Amino acid sequence: MSFSDQVPTEILDLARSARRVTVLTGAGMSAESGVPTFRDAQTGLWERFDPAELATPGAWEEDPAQCWAWYAWRASLVRGAExxxxxxxxxxxxxxPGVDLRISTQNVDDLHERAGSTVLAHVHGDLFALRCADCGAPADIGYPHVVEPVAHLDPVSCAVCGGLIRPGVVWFGEALPEQAFQDFRGVLQRFGTQLQAGW
Ligand SMILES: [Zn+2]
Structure with missing residues (x-):
């Protein structure tokens, strides 16, 4: 049975004739590529850590080397996924031709881009867009290559101010990136959807 046999004809017709399409993707999209969802049970070294506690400004301030090591590990999982x-x-x-399809994603990985898509908005940030935690300057470096997870890795220092380089993700308790948020809101508005206050 082919894919088109499994999808209702009305849906196929709509998709084939659509000229303006908005796609929102979340963790399930990356999970299909083998990237563990954020809330999946952690394994091995990181088993005893709660991701929701590692992905916070407090975790970074308390132990940047631990936080950096965890993100380096996550980055290696993403790099290994297709x-x-x-x-x-x-x-x-x-x-x-003739299709205006805009992708907004909650995922911080680059799988859409590696597939050849242009992503309008990474609303939860971009894992690989590293920047200085102090002055915000973008850092043109990558994560250290880790084959096995390690508990601590010293973050690199900012070439501008000497602060520490942090992941480009949005941590719990942080504001969404302004431009991505505006782009995402613009997409919803073209469909007449308003974001609820406080979203
Ligand atoms: Zn800096």
Whole structure:
């Protein structure tokens, strides 16, 4: 049975004739590529840590080397994953002449981009867009390569101010990136959807 046999004809017709398409993706999209969802049970070294406690400004302030080591590990998992057919299908759809398809994602990985898509907004930040925790200057470096998880890795220092370089993700308790948030809101508004106050 082919994919098109499993999808109702009305949906297929709508998709084929659509000219303006908005796609919102979340953790399940990356999980299909083997990237563990944020709230999945952690294994091995990180088993006893709660991701919701590691991904906070407080965790960074308390132990930046531990936080950096955890993100270096997560980055290595992402680098080891490949876009799946869903990512590729979106990229092909986006490339179709006459189609305006905009992708907003809650995912911090780069699987959409590696599939060939342009992502309008990473509303929870971008794992690989490293920046200084103090002055905010972008850092043109990558994570250290880790084959096995390690408990601590010293973060790199900012070339501008000497502060520590941090992941480009949005931590619990932090504001969403302004531009990504505005882009995301713009997408919803073109469908007449208003964000609830306090969202
Ligand atoms: Zn700095």
């Amino acid at each position: 876009p799946h057919p869903g990512h590729l299908a979106l990229a092909q759809w986006q490339a179709r």
